[in-house]
Amino acid sequence: MTHFDLDEYLAERRAVIDRALERYFDAQPGHDHKIWRAMRYGLFPGGKRIRPILTLAAGELFGGKQKDLLPFACAIEMIHGYSLIHDDLPALDDDDLRRGAPTAHKVFGEGMALLAGDGLLTEAFRLMSAPQAVRALPADLALDLIHEIAQAVGGAGLVGGQAADLEAEDQEADLATVEYIHVRKTGALIHASVRVGARLGGAKSADLRRISRYGEYLGLSFQIADDLLDHDGAAPDRESESGRKERRKATYPSIVGAAQTKRRLQELADQSLKQLSSFGVEAEPLRALTCYLVRRALPEASNSTIEEMCP
Amino acid sequence: MTHFDLDEYLAERRAVIDRALERYFDAQPGHDHKIWRAMRYGLFPGGKRIRPILTLAAGELFGGKQKDLLPFACAIEMIHGYSLIHDDLPALDDDDLRRGAPTAHKVFGEGMALLAGDGLLTEAFRLMSAPQAVRALPADLALDLIHEIAQAVGGAGLVGGQAADLEAEDQEADLATVEYIHVRKTGALIHASVRVGARLGGAKSADLRRISRYGEYLGLSFQIADDLLDHDGAAPDRESESGRKERRKATYPSIVGAAQTKRRLQELADQSLKQLSSFGVEAEPLRALTCYLVRRALPEASNSTIEEMCP
Numbered sequence: 001m002t003h004f005d006l007d008e009y010l011a012e013r014r015a016v017i018d019r020a021l022e023r024y025f026d027a028q029p030g031h032d033h034k035i036w037r038a039m040r041y042g043l044f045p046g047g048k049r050i051r052p053i054l055t056l057a058a059g060e061l062f063g064g065k066q067k068d069l070l071p072f073a074c075a076i077e078m079i080h081g082y083s084l085i086h087d088d089l090p091a092l093d094d095d096d097l098r099r100g101a102p103t104a105h106k107v108f109g110e111g112m113a114l115l116a117g118d119g120l121l122t123e124a125f126r127l128m129s130a131p132q133a134v135r136a137l138p139a140d141l142a143l144d145l146i147h148e149i150a151q152a153v154g155g156a157g158l159v160g161g162q163a164a165d166l167e168a169e170d171q172e173a174d175l176a177t178v179e180y181i182h183v184r185k186t187g188a189l190i191h192a193s194v195r196v197g198a199r200l201g202g203a204k205s206a207d208l209r210r211i212s213r214y215g216e217y218l219g220l221s222f223q224i225a226d227d228l229l230d231h232d233g234a235a236p237d238r239e240s241e242s243g244r245k246e247r248r249k250a251t252y253p254s255i256v257g258a259a260q261t262k263r264r265l266q267e268l269a270d271q272s273l274k275q276l277s278s279f280g281v282e283a284e285p286l287r288a289l290t291c292y293l294v295r296r297a298l299p300e301a302s303n304s305t306i307e308e309m310c311p
Numbered sequence: 312m313t314h315f316d317l318d319e320y321l322a323e324r325r326a327v328i329d330r331a332l333e334r335y336f337d338a339q340p341g342h343d344h345k346i347w348r349a350m351r352y353g354l355f356p357g358g359k360r361i362r363p364i365l366t367l368a369a370g371e372l373f374g375g376k377q378k379d380l381l382p383f384a385c386a387i388e389m390i391h392g393y394s395l396i397h398d399d400l401p402a403l404d405d406d407d408l409r410r411g412a413p414t415a416h417k418v419f420g421e422g423m424a425l426l427a428g429d430g431l432l433t434e435a436f437r438l439m440s441a442p443q444a445v446r447a448l449p450a451d452l453a454l455d456l457i458h459e460i461a462q463a464v465g466g467a468g469l470v471g472g473q474a475a476d477l478e479a480e481d482q483e484a485d486l487a488t489v490e491y492i493h494v495r496k497t498g499a500l501i502h503a504s505v506r507v508g509a510r511l512g513g514a515k516s517a518d519l520r521r522i523s524r525y526g527e528y529l530g531l532s533f534q535i536a537d538d539l540l541d542h543d544g545a546a547p548d549r550e551s552e553s554g555r556k557e558r559r560k561a562t563y564p565s566i567v568g569a570a571q572t573k574r575r576l577q578e579l580a581d582q583s584l585k586q587l588s589s590f591g592v593e594a595e596p597l598r599a600l601t602c603y604l605v606r607r608a609l610p611e612a613s614n615s616t617i618e619e620m621c622p
Contacts, residue, residue, distance in 0.1 A: 028466060028467065030466070030467060035466055035470060035471055035474035086429060089402070089425065090421075091402075091416075091420075091421035091425045092422045092425065105402075111403045111477050112477060114400065114425070115403075115474050115477070117429075118393075119474075121429065123461070123465045123466055125436045125457065125461045126458060126461035126465050129454050129455070131455070131458070134454065138450075139450035140450040143440050143457075144440070144442070146454075146457065147437060147440035147441055147442070150433055150436045150437035151437055153433055154430055154433040154434045154437050155339060155344075155430045155434055156340065159430040159433060160341065163344070163349075163423060164344075166422045166426070
């Protein structure tokens, strides 16, 4: 197995995404207006940029070019940013802090934060349909990817998951409900990030099915890992952090306990990695990403596949 | 001049739009879930459906077919619906009633209403990119129309206008600021409704420019008419009504007075109608719509063009 330096890879990729996002905002005529500053605030300094990095990695696995992948990768990050701003609002999680900094509504006021979320969501679709972004792509592919992303984050996806989460608050949720929420609230956009990259790269039939399942397992394991980190209370590099008002959220460990959650997480990570077995060294970034996302919540992972593939 | 029965036309068109929206929601697998019910609540019973009717009317002027026009018309109405739900939230206008009924957040709670707005905006883009909706269109045209709509409602459009409106609250606004807000907050989506219809119908160069200016003048006059109705306090068929907490909004009449506002409205309506002069009887719906939207705020209109064209 070749040595793959994930930290270096993530830092380089994050810089690429950040530069592309900066360029987008710098290019807007009114970019010094409060609304654009509020949108930018929701994106910077930003977290791990996992979703757009997955888009790039999945695309490059099939030979996709960065300039074709970046508009969609950035749009996906903008959608993620919108969901965090709205999630933090008093009407939902009512968080004062995110990644140690005041949340958007604490800085810009509730109304402006609401609009900044709306703006990021809209600008994401504007970016994905921009002539300069999709010129090199077949128009029907671009259209289809926009549809796939909208499906992943609409009423049957992220928004539906958020709504189910809200309804489950302070109720006795069962495991099926928690999985329903996780698959939509977190899983769907991660799944789409991977699939959109692969489709932009030109993945077809069997390869696309494999990479799609990889994204599906990864999406669910990502949220379960978050649940575990929340449960353990130790989360050195969490995306969302601190300031959370205590509301009871439906989580995996709260229903089946930490031990069974860890087993489930290992199983999902295992499944995710197995989908990559037919690919060679070029799938190393995707493998390393699974290992990284799972290991942060599972340092003692003993599952054979994980041990073998995450040395 | 042929007799054109606007009331009959509006009622028939509204029914077409409503049926198409109903079909969209009925077709969603989880359509009985709370989030879908909240989205639907934001759309039904609905107002005048002016925007989607403009899309149909502008499209049919150039021979567009209803089945090609409807997905975009419905998406535009969904975007309008999202903007109303979010606008009514306590973080913005804090309205308890709309069209005489409790606002979405009063019925479903703030969190669910926030998500319902997010959902409607997202579903609009999903609908515009849906294979069954755009199959008969060139993919690059569909992509371009999605871009145009996103531009009209993003940071440089509707969201930017809302943000400017929020910033102008309780400040001394000048006329330039009010026009800046109006053009974006209301004008941009009305303008896009007309343009998207015309482009779907196949309007080219000079015709598209004319119809585009028609939409621009109409959009601004629509909001100024609303300002006047607010100012006069008599608004029998307003879109948004009652329950409004008293916040000072930047309006035309509050700056230049009712008399000058009426003159400006007549001038804009005049300009809007002049753009249609090269079209024959087939532009009657668009003419009648301008007359209708302006007359409700200007019953005594004496401007010669309006008198001649709005008999």
